[in-house]
Amino acid sequence: MSALDLTLRGQAAAIAAGDVDPAELLDEALARIERRNPAVNAVVETFPERSREMLAAAPPGPLHGVPVVIKDEWPLPWRAQRFGAAEMLAEVEPGESGPYRALRDAGAVIVGVGNMHELGAGSTGNLSVYGPARNPWDTERCPGGSSSGPAAAVAARLVAGAVGADGVGSIRFPAAYCGLTGLKPTFGRLPMEGHHMAANSTTIVSGPLCADAADCRLLASALAGAPLEAAEPRGLRIGVVRDSVSDDVAPAVREACEEAIEALRAQTGGEVWEIELEDLELAALATVLIANVEGIGNIDPQRLNRLSPELSPIARGLLKFRMLLPAAASVKAYRVRTLMRHRLVAAFEQVDVIAWPTVPAVAPPLQMPLVELPSGTLTADSANVRGAGLANLTGIPSVSVPVGLSEGLPIALQLQAAWGRDELLLDAAEALERANDRRWVEALPPLAQAETTEA
Amino acid sequence: MEDPNRADDFVPAGLASLGIDADEVELAVMGAAKDLFWPPILDLLALDTSAVAPERQQDLSRPPEQP
Numbered sequence: 001m002s003a004l005d006l007t008l009r010g011q012a013a014a015i016a017a018g019d020v021d022p023a024e025l026l027d028e029a030l031a032r033i034e035r036r037n038p039a040v041n042a043v044v045e046t047f048p049e050r051s052r053e054m055l056a057a058a059p060p061g062p063l064h065g066v067p068v069v070i071k072d073e074w075p076l077p078w079r080a081q082r083f084g085a086a087e088m089l090a091e092v093e094p095g096e097s098g099p100y101r102a103l104r105d106a107g108a109v110i111v112g113v114g115n116m117h118e119l120g121a122g123s124t125g126n127l128s129v130y131g132p133a134r135n136p137w138d139t140e141r142c143p144g145g146s147s148s149g150p151a152a153a154v155a156a157r158l159v160a161g162a163v164g165a166d167g168v169g170s171i172r173f174p175a176a177y178c179g180l181t182g183l184k185p186t187f188g189r190l191p192m193e194g195h196h197m198a199a200n201s202t203t204i205v206s207g208p209l210c211a212d213a214a215d216c217r218l219l220a221s222a223l224a225g226a227p228l229e230a231a232e233p234r235g236l237r238i239g240v241v242r243d244s245v246s247d248d249v250a251p252a253v254r255e256a257c258e259e260a261i262e263a264l265r266a267q268t269g270g271e272v273w274e275i276e277l278e279d280l281e282l283a284a285l286a287t288v289l290i291a292n293v294e295g296i297g298n299i300d301p302q303r304l305n306r307l308s309p310e311l312s313p314i315a316r317g318l319l320k321f322r323m324l325l326p327a328a329a330s331v332k333a334y335r336v337r338t339l340m341r342h343r344l345v346a347a348f349e350q351v352d353v354i355a356w357p358t359v360p361a362v363a364p365p366l367q368m369p370l371v372e373l374p375s376g377t378l379t380a381d382s383a384n385v386r387g388a389g390l391a392n393l394t395g396i397p398s399v400s401v402p403v404g405l406s407e408g409l410p411i412a413l414q415l416q417a418a419w420g421r422d423e424l425l426l427d428a429a430e431a432l433e434r435a436n437d438r439r440w441v442e443a444l445p446p447l448a449q450a451e452t453t454e455a
Numbered sequence: 456m457e458d459p460n461r462a463d464d465f466v467p468a469g470l471a472s473l474g475i476d477a478d479e480v481e482l483a484v485m486g487a488a489k490d491l492f493w494p495p496i497l498d499l500l501a502l503d504t505s506a507v508a509p510e511r512q513q514d515l516s517r518p519p520e521q522p
Contacts, residue, residue: 285499338509
């Protein structure tokens with residue numbers, strides 16, 4: 001087995017112990033990207049000399065010598081982000097983003113840039129200037145977006161950890177579709193410096209995508225510059241909501257998530273409570289409205305007449321459509337934010353975590369990203385946002401955890417906790433992994449299995 | 456209740472008022488977006504939030520201050 005197939009923490013420990021040469025590990029990662037990436041289009045650029053320079057200068061941090069991928073949403077000193085698009089509306093240039101600095105200071109080696117959904121505006125990853133990333137579980141399926149490349153890279157075991165961004169579910173959707181663990185931290189907890197929307201956005205955060213919760217803890221700690229401590233979650237009070245987020249989901253998803261919730265309850269000696277959390281659909285809409293209007297905060301309408309024809313027609317149309325959103329609805333969206341924040345305060349007096357499916361159906365086809373739900377056929381984007389928006393709207397942390405497979409594709413449960421309780425979410429995710437004998441976090445997609453078997 | 460014909464004019468008229476050009480494909484995308492977003496936007500506008508006290512010093516990394 002290659003050291004690349006170790007967990008992120010396994011790679012870090014093996015390097016620290018002198019069992020693995022980080023220069024050889026970097027060469028292996030670059031070789032694997034060259035060999036395996038064409039099938040998934042997860043990594044859109046490598047820069048071996050820059051990576052070797054990072055390794056040569058790497059301090060003895062918690063990720064010393066460990067290769068990672070970063071989403072095409074963050075500038076690097078040698079490369080400006082492209083945001084998955086032929087053209088960005090913001091002026092960008094190479095530089096030291098917060099996540100870059102944190103990774104560098106932790107000793108990590110950035111080995112490549114991860115693909116992403118065009119302009120970050122989709123939950124599927126099927127649109128990108130680089131061509132879509134593909135789901136390693138089935139390369140004709142969506143990998144999820146907008147952090148499509150980071151997720152596909154980790155699921156294909158090109159690297160063991162990747163940094164994404166989540167403005168409306170953009171870490172959790174691809175984590176769910178690709179069978180990974182993805183943490184959307186509490187707003188402001190992980191670095192955002194250098195992001196072209198950092199000054200405007202009140203929804204976007206940086207965060208880790210890894211195979212399991214312990215690796216997410218390590219990568220999130222590196223990004224935070226301080227450890228997210230682990231603890232045993234005892235007597236966990238799990239809240240469930242009877243709403244479309246839990247009920248209008250594919251039967252296999254519902255069954256797997258209900259089983260996972262019961263397994264988590266049993267593992268922690270906890271309780272499951274049905275709680276009231278009204279207006280979730282309006283909360284999701286409010287999230288979308290806020291994210292969309294904040295994204296055009298500095299746009300002159302005339303600028304939209306000079307959009308590159310290389311942008312997809314969908315991106316061009318949706319950018320222009322944002323200018324038509326009613327101001328009154330935006331104001332109301334901010335009021336809904338406050339309303340939901342107060343409701344969550346009340347909910348988290350009753351329970352420690354709130355659980356529902358991350359996405360209501362498994363990854364849809366790349367060519368036609370529609371999902372079949374009890375209520376009918378919906379676009380994946382409109383179905384996915386229902387369960388994801390609340391965390392971005394209100395600032396609370398959320399984690400997506402793999403809990404099953406259906407049709408050979410991953411199913412995921414989302415856990416949400418009160419502000420600042422990111423550690424509790426990772427504790428709960430690890431408890432859930434133990435409850436199902438790590439079956440789902442250790443499941444490998446066919447693309448990764450084939451080469452492991454050949455090796 | 457929206458007059459369907461006048462509502463159909465909303466996108467091209469709104470764009471024109473802002474001086475924004477759009478081709479047929481972009482207009483089709485925007486028409487689909489309007490069909491998708493407008494019903495819930497109308498629901499949102501109808502939601503009574505008058506009892507929601509605004510957060511004057513909102514900090515999304517923390518729970519809201521209790522009124």
